[in-house]
Amino acid sequence: MRKSPRDTAESTREISRRAALLGGAMGAIVGVLGLRMRKMQLEQADQYRTLAEGNSVKIRLIPPARGLIYDRNGVLIAGNEQNYRVTITRESTDDLERTIAALQELIPISDSEALDILAELRKRAPTVPVTVADQLSWEEFSRLAVNAPALPGVTPEVGLSRSYPQGPDFAHVIGYVGPVSDYDLSRIEDPDPLLRIPKFQLGKLGIEAKYEENLRGQAGQRRVEVNSGGREMRELGRQEGDPGANLQLTLDHALQNFALARLGDESAAAVVMDVTNGDVMAIASAPSFDPNLFVRGISNADYRALTEDDHRPLADKTVQGQYPPGSTYKMVVALAGLEAGIIGPGDTEYCPGHFTVSGRRFHCWKRGGHGTVNLAKSLEQSCDVFYYELAMKVGIEKMSEMAKRLGIGVRHELPMSAVREGVAPTKDWKQQRFDQPWQIGDSINASIGQGYVLATPLQLAVMTSRIASGREISPRLVRAVDGTELPQTEAPDLGLSAAGLEQVRRGMFQVVNGSSGTARGSMIAAKEWRMAGKTGTSQVRNITAAERARGVVSNDDLPWNRRDHALFVCYAPFDAPRYAVAVVVEHGGGGSTAAAPIARDIMLFALAGGLPPLSAYPKAQQARMRTLLEGLELIAPATPGNTRTRV
Structure with a gap:
């Protein structure tokens, strides 16, 4: 049955509308792809050039500042102080023994400590940085930072360490923090990734332990560029974490x-x-x-002096x-x-x-x-x-x-x-x-x-x-x-x-x-x-x-x-x-x-x-x-x- 001129005209208009819609959609897709290609070629050129040259981008956790503890009048009884330290990442160095030997010429590391560091590095995952020395002086840290480019996998860091400015006054009630041990991790069902950072400090006793989750805070992240030799080249981005909660006690x-x-x-x-x-x-x-x-x-x-004292200072x-x-x-x-x-x-x-x-x-x-x-x-x-x-x-x-x-x-x-x-x-x-x-x-x-x-x-x-x-x-x-x-x-x-x-x-x-x-x-x-x-x-x-x-x-x-x-x-x-x-x-x-x-x-x-x-x-x-x-x-x-x- 032949279509009338009216039906033919209507059918033509319908086809034209569909063609216009399809063309518009295709044009939008092409436009988006064009914009993405422009962004990749111009704005992200350095990042892709880095990848093309064999470099890689790593995500590093940033430990948050631990919450502070005050007495009832605002006197600080548990705070944080700057801590200069150095870490090694095993996957980023080809010769651990040579790297540690080079570190021994720059900072005080005894031969027995060097053996302990090697054992710790081999025990940990290759991608996990291991702290080899902390509480460094400014002179030691500066000497290390100058020589760091020649030491693949070695990273000088500035972090925070717990301090108790009032000394023994609150030792039993506040307790203290210490590095996370395997025993600590075994007691936690789903450990916070922060706890796997070597030498990260965890509350061991007293309020530090009982309020650990409040005081710990949330980790931040930094994106770093690492070259094929494992050397950290530059920081690409940073997102700071959330510091731990501050506590005020009833104590005077x-x-x-x-x-x-x-x-x-x-x-x-x-x-x-x-x-x-x-x-x-x-x-x-x-x-x-x-x-x-x-x-x-x-x-x-x-420690022996404390444990052998008949007045039991640790109790x-x-x-x-x-x-x-x-x-x-x-x-x-x-x-x-x-x-x-x-x-x-x-x-x-x-x-x-x-x-x-x-x-x-x-x-x-x-x-x-x-x-x-x-x-x-x-x-x-x-x-x-x-x-x-x-x-x-x-x-x-x-x-x-x-x-x-x-x-x-x-x-x-x-x-x-x-x-x-x-x-x-x-x-x-x-x-x-x-x-x-x-x-x-x-x-x-x-x-x-x-x-x-x-x-x-x-x-x-x-x-x-x-x-x-x-x-x-x-x-x-x-x-x-x-x-x-x-x-x-x-x-x-x-x-x-x-x-x-x-x-x-x-x-x-x-x-x-x-x-x-x-x-x-x-x-x-x-x-x-x-x-x-x-x-x-x-x-x-x-x-x-x-x-x-x-x-x-x-x-x-x-x-x-x-x-x-x-x-x-x-x-x-x-x-x-x-x-x-x-x-x-x-x-x-x-x-x-x-x-x-x-x-x-x-x-x-x-x-x-x-x-x-x-x-x-x-x-x-x-x-x-x-x-x-x-x-x-x-x-x-x-x-x-x-x-x-x-x-």
Whole structure:
């Protein structure tokens, strides 16, 4: 059937439209190809010429700056410093031995170190650069940079290395960083590529480890041109990474430094908490160590000196040390009895100097006894027999329940390494732990903080904070991350009777301020700063009946490691509590003589915001305290930053 002229014209127009569309599309494609060819021939000519000449483009990771750590006042306690180093990439050099020998003529590399470098290079992938030397001086780095063009595969680099400007002051709480090991990588399911950069620094202990992902940051990249000989010719592009988050802690550097100085040469620990919100103001373990040694590679001699010291400088005694709390535990037992309605403030017990149960005699620390004492007097004079009697009535389960309510036997979640939970024993605990039944003597020993009871200095500070505030105060160590303050809710009420708490607080006040108080020698003269506290002395050896008969050997006559531990806990001001302090002196002898004076001085420093005025001390002690305070080696920040000045 023949098409009409009209149909023919319509068909022609349709074909013309399709041809125009197809032609337009083809023209666009040709145009795009033309523009791409122009870009390749003109704008990217150098890059393709490089490839044509046998050069290649490599992607190198740029380690980000590690986040900084500050104290509550903005004083830098963990920062970064410039580090000059040199790397070798195996695939870029034909003769490793000759290259390393040439490096030995330019920078100090011993023959044994050269062998270690060769082994490391052969173990790593050929494309991975291996750091052969770091912490170079400017002269060494300059000499190396001048000769680098003649050393294929050798790259001088300027990076950042961790530094701790406050030295030992925060070693245990901050921890330190070190090179990533194979063991570190084995513990991570999907390691960040950054961690495979040789000598990259990873948090090993403390906050550095617990906040590793926050502090590490995100890697950047740089595109570099490398010639056929493996030599880096030029940088083609760079994309900087994101630095790690900065942390601000609750710690006060001046107070931390004073606490560590006041602990001196003792094997000891001190914790200061703000009882209103749980902020840890100071947490010092003595003796300490310089974390910078670990960052730069500690020598065998230095490490051996730390590990062989009987005062254990590497151990963080504040959260890892578990000690029998001694008589500081008596507040726990007293509150358990008060809450159970077993005793009242006026109830008394007679102390003849000993207590007998099941044919076994348990002694009071005062051989002749304390006579008739009530609750307040039992705390003031630290009468053991009062608590032996009370333990028989209260029972271990109620004592353990109260201990946990006050923070003992509970692991407090601080970003520190190996935080221990202590022990608030029960019948089931002993059965499961030792497969033995609970004995009456176990309860009696527990009543004075001996036997199976264990507490860390941090837990003792928490216990004291809760008694002082009546609230379930929990410790806090990190205040803000990258300028954003971490949320903090008001601590709930402990649910203890106000009358019971007041009785215990009054007894603690008498410990320091009463005429027969065991810590009267450490009282504060300034009325607005008067404190309440409790001494504690915990035995580390058994005293036999024969030794008691002939006279107990004095701590001063015993080897250091067989002497009693000394403890003291306190809070102040008594009328409006602000701070709680716990001090433990390992093998210090007595709590009243070894621990209480240290805790009193630390408390005064916290209250005064600096060195306490001599008027805060009793007049008879002011001359001695002037000499003591002036003799302390204090390093305090002058201004926010890392400036340190001697006081």
